[in-house]
Amino acid sequence: MSDTPALAVPIGAFLGWAGLFVHNLAELPGQSFLSPESLVPLLVTAVLVAGWFTPERQAATIALLCWGVLNLVGGGVLSVLPLPVLPFVPEQTLSHYLVHGVYALAQVPLVLSTVVWLRLRHRSGRRISP
Template structure:
């Protein structure tokens, strides 16, 4: 799971460094890292928690769909006009692809049978 979070964040960081005037410590990069670390800590503490697993899946899907796909489209609801160039599309492919391992790991975790505690 830690590797999935690392790949996810590094893909987002690569996008932000290549496309935006941001540094790694800017909130747009450090904020998601803090969320990743909090979710990873929650997973390590309670790896069988369906709530934690579902939250990780939701976070990964949010990054995949919004960050990887929606923000590359020229939609009037966006507060900016995304660049429509091959390099911008490729960076978003990288961003979206980087979310896939975390999505798959979260889905796999959710598919595991729930932890059964022995009764007294």
């Protein structure tokens, strides 16, 4: 398998974090690159991507898939719904929904690239290697 399609996974991870960062800048007052709400997810993403470049690529890919789905569902969908279990009441404005739409769409490349990579590797029957 060519490395070109495989590079979609780390690129997708960066795009997913970028979507979260755009969300944080738009929705949370006083945010910066170094704010914990942005920096901690960046560090998690960086650790998972670093793991993707090791012999444990399959495990890292599964972890990246879970990270992408968590952000897609948790940040992109659930946080716009006024659910009683949430510790906040989300704004019900068009701009709020648009920001969360961008956040959710930014997770799609990571989710799709990890699923495709795992399926291609499964079909080939080869051991996952960097």
